[in-house]
Amino acid sequence: MSDRKLTLATLVRVAVLCCAGSGMHAAYADPPLPNNDGNDGVLRVCADPNNMPLSNNKGEGYENQIASQMASDFGYKLEYTYFPQRMGFVRRTLRDKVPDTENFKCDLIIGVPKGYDMTATTRPYLHSTYAMVFTKRPDLASINTPTDLLKLPPETLHKLRLGIFSQTPAVDWLLSNNLIEQAVSYQAQSGDPAAFPGEMIEHDLASGTVDVVFLWGPIAGYFAKRAGDKVKLVPFPPTPGIRFDFEISMGTRYGEKTWTTKVDQWIGHNQAKIDKILTSYEVPLLPVASAPTAAAQ
Template sequence: MNNTRSIFTLALALAGAAACLPVTAQDADKPPARQALRVCQDPNNLPFSNVEGAGIENRIAEVFGKALGLPVQYYSFPQRLAFIRNTLRYKLPGQDYPCDIVMGVPVGYDQVSVTKPYYRSTYALVFPQGQGLDQVKTGDDFLKLDPARLGKLRIGVYDRSPASDWLNLHRLVDRGVPYPIMNADPQQYPGEIIEKDLAAGKIDAAIVWGPIAGYFAQRVKSPRLTVVPLKSEPGVRFDYEMAMGVRYGEREWKQKIEGLIDSQQAAIQAILKDYGVPLVDESFAYKEPGKDKPAMK
């Protein structure tokens, strides 16, 4: 009896010790509770983000912060070369990461762990009303303009973009007015092509990423501007699904963000609409040559 009791007591002691060890290790590996929603952002990149918190992604971050019961904090770095390395993946010895989420990345972007998408947009053609282009409702309409008219247009595009590829595909390169996609000036912002040059008549039309087109076309009051979403076509991809990005290996955090994308979808869509983002469906999607289905991203 005493021997049985001793074995039983030892078994309980070993079981208790074994139970304690994993809990201790788990507690040691478990990240501390989040004290804020820490967002990686560009400080001067409207309509997406800026230091005043006036961008699409700022507004969505505030919605997420409220849902999580956390304040929103921003870590700013110009979104040019090495943005992810200098924000989401930036970590000095003995210090924490400065931010935990990028609010806008294209699906398929391999520098981060990409969430489910929360909207699809496309490049858009922007032009002033009342100057001979009002009949243009699609990209095909634009290409069917009278050659004499088309041959005189000055079309602003960012270099090395789908817009420049489209001009090349349709033999309109000589009508293009190129703008550098990378600019060392921290005060430069992507909407200048519309808000400054198109509005001032320095160019006759512009082809830019949809959120930029919609937002800055709204801001220009004179002349009134028309925004025409462009469909992808063989050889040129205009449409992209946009998602959010977190660090690889942070599975639970990614799941939480995807849960917020689902639960806050109505608020997200309202924000996108407020900023004039042209939202498109799969009929705009790029299809790989020889395939009927949209290309995987």
């Protein structure tokens, strides 16, 4: 499973994020311009207006909180350019300029997959995994690991409707366990700006349209918490042959090494603050691998 699987999912947003831009990055390797890296005391962030728990236009997501903490530590004012994280996101935000000026609309994407090729990337600050979420009920009470799902009595297992996003690791897992016929497939990029991945839990799981859903952990954790004690979350451990865990970095424009390094160093010095924010949103966290300061971009 490649990192591209995550980008096609998530930014389901983690899903929802990989197709966010288009074109070759070499065309955007411009030297830093005045006021596009905080020189004017403004942190300009590119974000999705409706992608909780990551971000929204009310500032309620964990990416909003991380951006707010960074701006505070830098002594900057925080401003946003909002655009749905779908096809064209990078082109319409990080790479787009304010009309009739040479200033870019925004200068930082708080969450991109590690090594994302549409932007330069910092060291990772978040390491999480996919998870299963299901309604607490007697016939599913024995599930404490993903493997436990496979141990259910056949008459129970083969009646379950399994909600998945297309082109995510869950697809491969269902295929490898002969459960793909029971999948209820969702599109990672629906084209509806009002749609959000957590609807699988908040609406469809609650209504009984699906029995078990497979989601990127940060999304699963947040919406499972909102559902209270009605649902249970089971994260995927490292699984031979199928990758469920991914690291998330921050994205900047290619060619802006000074700015990228500044953000990278902030992450390195403030990982504890970031972890505290992520934990408050019930993000299932795995250890973040140590990383050097941002290399030349």
